[in-house]
Amino acid sequence: MRLILVLIGSMFVQCSFGQLNRALDYENEGNWAVLPSDTLKPWAPFIEAAPFKSVDIFYVYPTLLTDPNDFRWNYEIEDPRHKGGVINYVVKYQASAWAELGNVYVPFYRQAHIRSFSNLEVGGEVALRMAYEDVKASFQFYLKHHNRGNAIILAGHSQGSFHLKMLLKDFFDKQPLQDKLIAAYLPGIGIDKDTFKSISLMIEPHETGGFLTWNTLKKEYQTERYRKWYQGRAVINPITWDLSVVGAKKDHKGFLFTNNKVYQHAFKTHLVDGAIFIDHIKFPLGLISRKAKDFHRGDVNLFWEDIRQNARLRTSYYIKMNTL
DSSP: OHHHHHHHHHHHHHHHGGGTTOOOOTTSGGGEEEOTTOSOOTTTTTOOSOOOTTEEEEEEOOOOOOOTTOOOSBOOTTSHHHHHHIIIIIIIIIIHHHHTTSEEEEEOOOOBOGGGGGOGGGTHHHHHHHHHHHHHHHHHHHIIIIITTOEEEEEEOTHHHHHHHHHHHHHTTTSGGGGGEEEEEOTTSOOOTTSOSSOOBOOSTTOOSEEEOOOEEESOOOSHHHHHHTTTSOOOBTTTTBOOSEEOGGGOOOEEOTTSOEEOSOOOEEEETTEEEESOOOSTTHHHHHHOSOSGGGTTGGGHHHHHHHHHHHHHHHHHHTOO
16 A cells, blocks of 8 residues: 555656646636625624624635545545535634634635645645645735735634645745734644744734644643644644633633534633643533544634634734724
8 A cells, every 4th residue: 555655646746746836727716615705605604793894814724635545635626525525614614713804715725635744755745735836826816806905814724724834934924914914823733933934923812913823632632643743833722812721611612513503611721732632522412522533623613712702802903903
């Protein structure tokens, strides 16, 4: 199997370098999962407040191509499973946390298979570069044709956060566009504390102009994965939005489950080196959480209401400080 992966990876490398400069055409609205002009809003059941007209949310979704028996390195956006997963799952249950704040932009992109992160030398690096070229091209198109000077929230998860981290380096770090950055929410990846030159980890709930990141683990977090990907990296507590060692259960605003209900006061968080852990989730379907090996998939959903309220706080503060 290892030999097969190497051979497939090698073939992919040979055919993909020529494609890296041919990102998707984002003038084609079919290459966008969500645009502000869309009449159908996947998050409609959860959002009530009117948006800020001068705020844009640019959201990049996590890895959906995870089947170990799928030997593709990149997910074609024409694949109905790709489009369905984006619209019906991650946009509905993740992007919705920021959707009430303004104009939402979600590009489709040819994301890399999950194996790319652990097989960089046999095709993974090229696959990730191809995915980022799409994200970058979509952001450039957005800036040129849609932004019109609006403030920006960047939001993602996992592979989406990985690409947004590079987007921050390419477009915001020590550049004029940083003045338009309300916040970059980048959960689900390990980010070194010195990754950026002028963009800092925000450690106060109202701060703007920086980034936020966390990775949600179970109490038994001391694993090889933790030590390889998270230990020593940047982290905040997404209940308190600071460096508190514990986020109390009474302060947990609520997580959005796939039954479309929000559950409050369901758990407390513990901040450790580079991550947070949860020891127990209390809600009517709590047995489901006990079977999970970790809570990576829930990095956004578990804190959906916490994120929603915090993003509104930061946005309100940004608008106040920039209209004085």
